[in-house]
Amino acid sequence: MSTSRRSFLKWVAGAGIAVAVPKSVQAHDHFEGYADSYGVLHDASLCIGCRSCEAACHEVNDLPAPEKPFDDKSVLNTIRRTDDTNYTVVNKYKEGPPPKNGVFRKQQCNHCKEPACASACFVGAFTKSPEGAVVYDESVCVGCRYCLIACPFNVPTYTYDDALTPKVMKCTMCLPRVKEGKLPGCVEACPMEALTFGKREDLITIAKERMRKHPDRYINHIYGENEVGGTNWLYISEEPFEELGMRTDLGITPAPELTSGALAMVPVIIGMWPVLLGGIYVINRRKDIIAKKEKEDAVAEMKAVTTAEGEEKVKKAKEQALKQQGFAVKREVKKALEEAAKAKDENQNGEEAK
Amino acid sequence: MSDMIYTLQDFMTHTKGVVYILAVSYLIGFTAFWCFLFRRDKKED
Amino acid sequence: MSDQAVKKSLFTPFNIIAALIILGGIPIAIMRFTQGLGAVTNLDHTNPWGIWIGFDLLTGVALAAGGYVTAAAVELFGMKKFHAAVRPAILTGFLGYSLVVFALLFDVGRPWRLPYPFMVNQGVTSIMFEVGACVGLYLTVLFLEFSPAALEWLGLKKIRKVVVRLTILLTVFGVVLSTLHQSSLGAMYLIVPSKLHPLWYSSYLPVFFFVSSIAAGLSMVIFESTMSHRNFHDKMDAHHIEASRHVTFGFGRAAALVLAGYFAVKVFGLALGNHWDLLFTGYGFWYQLELIGFVAFPCFLYALGVRDKNAKIIKFAAFWTVLGIVLNRLNISFFCFNYHLPASERYTPHWMEIGISLFVITIGLVVYKFIVTKMPILHQHPDYPEEH
Numbered sequence: 001m002s003t004s005r006r007s008f009l010k011w012v013a014g015a016g017i018a019v020a021v022p023k024s025v026q027a028h029d030h031f032e033g034y035a036d037s038y039g040v041l042h043d044a045s046l047c048i049g050c051r052s053c054e055a056a057c058h059e060v061n062d063l064p065a066p067e068k069p070f071d072d073k074s075v076l077n078t079i080r081r082t083d084d085t086n087y088t089v090v091n092k093y094k095e096g097p098p099p100k101n102g103v104f105r106k107q108q109c110n111h112c113k114e115p116a117c118a119s120a121c122f123v124g125a126f127t128k129s130p131e132g133a134v135v136y137d138e139s140v141c142v143g144c145r146y147c148l149i150a151c152p153f154n155v156p157t158y159t160y161d162d163a164l165t166p167k168v169m170k171c172t173m174c175l176p177r178v179k180e181g182k183l184p185g186c187v188e189a190c191p192m193e194a195l196t197f198g199k200r201e202d203l204i205t206i207a208k209e210r211m212r213k214h215p216d217r218y219i220n221h222i223y224g225e226n227e228v229g230g231t232n233w234l235y236i237s238e239e240p241f242e243e244l245g246m247r248t249d250l251g252i253t254p255a256p257e258l259t260s261g262a263l264a265m266v267p268v269i270i271g272m273w274p275v276l277l278g279g280i281y282v283i284n285r286r287k288d289i290i291a292k293k294e295k296e297d298a299v300a301e302m303k304a305v306t307t308a309e310g311e312e313k314v315k316k317a318k319e320q321a322l323k324q325q326g327f328a329v330k331r332e333v334k335k336a337l338e339e340a341a342k343a344k345d346e347n348q349n350g351e352e353a354k
Numbered sequence: 355m356s357d358m359i360y361t362l363q364d365f366m367t368h369t370k371g372v373v374y375i376l377a378v379s380y381l382i383g384f385t386a387f388w389c390f391l392f393r394r395d396k397k398e399d
Numbered sequence: 400m401s402d403q404a405v406k407k408s409l410f411t412p413f414n415i416i417a418a419l420i421i422l423g424g425i426p427i428a429i430m431r432f433t434q435g436l437g438a439v440t441n442l443d444h445t446n447p448w449g450i451w452i453g454f455d456l457l458t459g460v461a462l463a464a465g466g467y468v469t470a471a472a473v474e475l476f477g478m479k480k481f482h483a484a485v486r487p488a489i490l491t492g493f494l495g496y497s498l499v500v501f502a503l504l505f506d507v508g509r510p511w512r513l514p515y516p517f518m519v520n521q522g523v524t525s526i527m528f529e530v531g532a533c534v535g536l537y538l539t540v541l542f543l544e545f546s547p548a549a550l551e552w553l554g555l556k557k558i559r560k561v562v563v564r565l566t567i568l569l570t571v572f573g574v575v576l577s578t579l580h581q582s583s584l585g586a587m588y589l590i591v592p593s594k595l596h597p598l599w600y601s602s603y604l605p606v607f608f609f610v611s612s613i614a615a616g617l618s619m620v621i622f623e624s625t626m627s628h629r630n631f632h633d634k635m636d637a638h639h640i641e642a643s644r645h646v647t648f649g650f651g652r653a654a655a656l657v658l659a660g661y662f663a664v665k666v667f668g669l670a671l672g673n674h675w676d677l678l679f680t681g682y683g684f685w686y687q688l689e690l691i692g693f694v695a696f697p698c699f700l701y702a703l704g705v706r707d708k709n710a711k712i713i714k715f716a717a718f719w720t721v722l723g724i725v726l727n728r729l730n731i732s733f734f735c736f737n738y739h740l741p742a743s744e745r746y747t748p749h750w751m752e753i754g755i756s757l758f759v760i761t762i763g764l765v766v767y768k769f770i771v772t773k774m775p776i777l778h779q780h781p782d783y784p785e786e787h
């Protein structure tokens with residue numbers, strides 16, 4: 001999978017910076033994502049909580065069998081989240097009349113168009129593939145778990161009990177199967193067609209069509225159309241999304257935008273701090289040098305004046321001169337210094353001219 | 355495909371990467387430039 | 400020293416407690432690396448960062464800011480009278496950062512892969528990439544800044560001369576790198592507007608972290624000079640004892656100013672987020688406690704101490720500011736993170752996590768004690784007078 005990891009160095013290595021500059025498909029740094037990427041539409045109003053998708057997911061991904069079998073309905077009595085033994089879970093959020101006997105929703109990675117996990121990972125272990133899946137590459141993961149922090153949907157999990165090869169676990173949208181032209185395991189297994197696989201754009205059309213046909217049945221919102229910049233896994237529902245354990249306060253800002261400002265400050269600091277700090281240093285050093293010279297000259301002057309007098313007196317005078325550093329003396333010294341500097345400059349200039 | 359950028363994430367991967375390289379070269383360059391600028395002064399001190 | 404004296408100096412209360420903590424930490428450390436993070440921590444999928452990040456990393460880095468603050472004040476801003484404070488501050492900075500990295504080895508899943516972000520695949524969009532790069536480089540800078548003391552101790556005059564010549568360059572690099580990573584530790588939380596309480600989440604987070612790190616650095620230097628005054632008085636020469644007084648008042652005044660600025664930007668951030676209404680909720684009172692009790696109050700104390708020439712008040716203000724920084728970092732990483740979840744889904748540290756944190760801190764103290772007693776930190780080396 002490492003070949004699919006996006007790395008700027010590879011672009012650069014390809015042909016040198018100047019030639020290999022990739023072009024943005026959209027003007028003004030606005031990105032629409034991969035146009036033909038796939039996604040899944042989950043129609044929660046059709047979901048009956050049979051957990052066939054969970055079972056299928058375990059099978060296609062070779063995940064260990066859970067303690068309680070998938071047809072054990074008692075599992076649905078508690079709300080679960082994805083953990084390090086699975087990629088997806090179905091929860092029952094409300095009791096309801098037969099035949100469904102409740103309101104259910106399946107959860108897994110939403111395959112964000114601008115994934116927070118990818119933005120956060122400092123080793124670039126996540127890649128948004130052109131097919132729409134956000135895939136994780138275990139071979140580089142350091143295990144900092146910043147991706148778990150960053151994901152607004154609390155999707156990735158970590159195998160904390162693995163001492164030597166702990167890793168992140170997350171739904172892959174069955175990318176290997178999709179590449180073979182097959183359906184994701186969970187979609188294929190769903191007996192109610194509560195999951196629909198297809199091009200993301202088509203899925204949005206389908207969702208809108210269903211809403212148009214049954215305006216009284218659906219909440220008028222496609223969850224994932226714009227949430228955190230849009231996700232490839234979409235949801236429609238007959239119950240308000242908050243009641244399905246989904247956050248409706250996430251906003252539409254894609255994750256990379258949250259940090260781009262701070263990242264943009266980095267080069268500014270690198271560029272300007274040395275200039276500022278260097279400048280301050282130079283100013284202070286100048287001051288020190290001048291102060292030192294003034295002191296020396298003042299002492300020398302005093303010495304010259306008092307050579308005739310006794311040793312005792314000289315010492316005292318010196319001390320006093322040091323303490324007072326009379327304004328007049330200072331000014332004189334400064335003048336002399338400046339003149340000397342000028343003369344020196346002129347000398348130098350003269351020499352250079354020669 | 356690989357020389358087209360479709361997502362903000364990939365755009366940032368590219369631009370921030372280039373900027374990091376430039377920033378490091380700048381730090382080295384600035385140090386050299388500083389020495390060039392102040393070498394005369396030092397000799398005078 | 401006679402045998403008896405050696406024995407006596409080995410079995411001090413400090414040494415005994417330190418030995419116990421370190422001996423207790425070793426089995427936990429072994430457990431961590433043989434049975435995994437799950438065996439010794441309460442981390443889970445919803446709360447992937449515990450006190451090893453919130454305390455050891457976030458707080459540790461902030462409290463180790465004394466190194467760059469002091470070096471900048473003396474070498475760049477020309478405040479030569481604090482010269483004697485530079486070495487102890489650099490030493491604590493160096494040790495602090497080493498401990499942070501050491502603690503990270505426990506926290507990340509596969510610590511041996513820590514070079515991967517730089518050597519194998521660069522995740523340049525991550526704020527953490529920048530933090531990692533800067534901390535790594537800064538550790539090197541601190542090592543070089545500290546090395547003259549070690550080289551004097553070892554008597555390697557030539558190498559020492561080369562390093563000393565680099566002082567200004569190192570100091571500038573140190574300040575650049577510190578500005579970057581101190582602020583970026585705050586910026587790491589920019590990506591979680593939905594998980595961090597809105598009173599603490601702000602696009603100003605990097606600014607808050609940077610400004611408060613200066614206050615933390617200044618306060619830690621005052622705090623440390625108090626502690627070493629008490630514990631290593633015999634190692635200090637007159638020069639350093641005199642400087643310690645200068646530091647208390649000079650840094651106290653600086654800290655008062657920085658805290659005032661910090662208070663202001665915090666309030667500006669609040670206004671920009673328009674979260675006034677949240678001030679009178681449970682979290683709001685907690686926020687007010689932090690802002691008034693641990694920013695405004697120590698700021699006032701510092702000012703009072705400086706005006707009245709009262710070193711005691713300043714020392715207390717330093718201690719209080721340090722507490723405030725700890726509180727702030729823990730608020731962001733822990734108390735106010737995942738604020739929307741019920742208590743049952745929140746994190747409380749496992750006792751073994753605390754054990755490892757103590758283990759790491761104790762190792763730091765022991766090393767500090769060793770270096771201060773052996774190397775010319777709190778006194779000048781007889782061969783190099785007036786230089787450092």
Ligand code: SF4
Pocket residue numbers: 108109110111112115116117118134150151152153154155156170
């Ligand atoms: S839902 Fe979470 S894990 Fe999945 S792509 Fe989005 S940010 Fe990444």
Ligand code: SF4
Pocket residue numbers: 120121122123124125126140141142143144145146147148168
């Ligand atoms: S845990 Fe692994 S995948 Fe997640 S952010 Fe850290 S390095 Fe990246």
Ligand code: SF4
Pocket residue numbers: 056057058060061087088108170171172173174184185186187
């Ligand atoms: S898409 Fe594949 S990996 Fe994801 S939940 Fe469905 S079966 Fe599991």
